Amino acid sequence: MIRIAKGSIRWILTAGACAVAASVVTLFDDRFRIIAYIFILLTVFFIGFFRDPHRIPDYSEIHDDHVLLAPADGRVMAIKDGAVQIFMNFHNVHVNRTPISGRVRSIRYKKGSHIPAFTKSSSRNERNEIVIANKDTQCAVTQIAGTVTRRIVSYVKEGDFVQRGGRIGMIRFGSRVDVTIPDNFEVVIRKGDRVRAGETVIAIERSGTGDE
Structure with a gap:
């Protein structure tokens, strides 16, 4: 079903x-x-x-605490400024998921334009930033509206605990999701790669940094 x-x-x-x-x-x-x-x-x-399929994380041989999962389905647009940008097309699943387990530290919504999400001008677009943190690390997932998108939906509120790969919201009708990469993590995907929310590993903690 x-x-x-x-x-x-x-x-x-x-x-x-x-x-x-x-x-x-x-x-x-x-x-x-x-x-x-x-x-x-x-x-x-x-x-x-609006389908929302079950997802199984792709890290059977890597400890849960040492990976970041993709927050959205789509294509990797860019990897820059300490963040991975993922463009979601119409055919992608539009439910967004958390890259790490932790508590929702803050949610910041900002009104803005509805310029195509793949352009440089999209920095002025409507967006919703969800910051998730645990005792070891922190990352921010930013939902960015596109041309057609008129609704960013958040499933969580400040203080909620979320499990890695858990659903945190969605963006309707095509858009973009950015995720910040902590300094102690190394990106393992490349520009142009296709990723799946809650399933694809996008970054792995550098060896030794999590044992201190």
């Missing part, structure tokens, strides 16, 4: 209800057939877009 992202079922139900209504009207007026088809396709699209 397909799991649907938290707070998204209403999109599917609305499109589905419109599809049913248009299909019924089509029995009396064939001109509504195309409208029925459109809403049927929209319902299928929403089911695929």
Whole structure:
């Protein structure tokens, strides 16, 4: 059974209800057939877009405390300024996950523009920064709105404890997620790589730094 992202079922139900209504009207007026088809396709699209599959972290031979997982599905746009930037396309799962286990230290939302998330000007875009920390390290996951995106959703609040790979929010209809890399971690992915939230290891703690 397909799991649907938290707070998204209403999109599917609305499109589905419109599809049913248009299909019924089509029995009396064939001109509504195309409208029925459109809403049927929209319902299928929403089911695929708002899917929230189970994820198993890809680090069977690495201790949990020594890795950072990808916070989003998508393609690595850039690795710079101590952060990994991941661009999410329409076909990607849009639920975001925490790279580490820890407590939500702060959540900072900032209003802004809706410029394409892959451009330099996107630094002015609407965003939501979630800082997660534990006794050993800290990282920030920043959800950045894109051109179509008009809603950044956070599933957590300050003080919540989150397990590595746990769901922390989503961004609707394509956008970008940045994650800061702690100084004692080494990035193990490259620009252009495809990653999966809560599954792909993006950084590993440097040998010896976690034993001090």
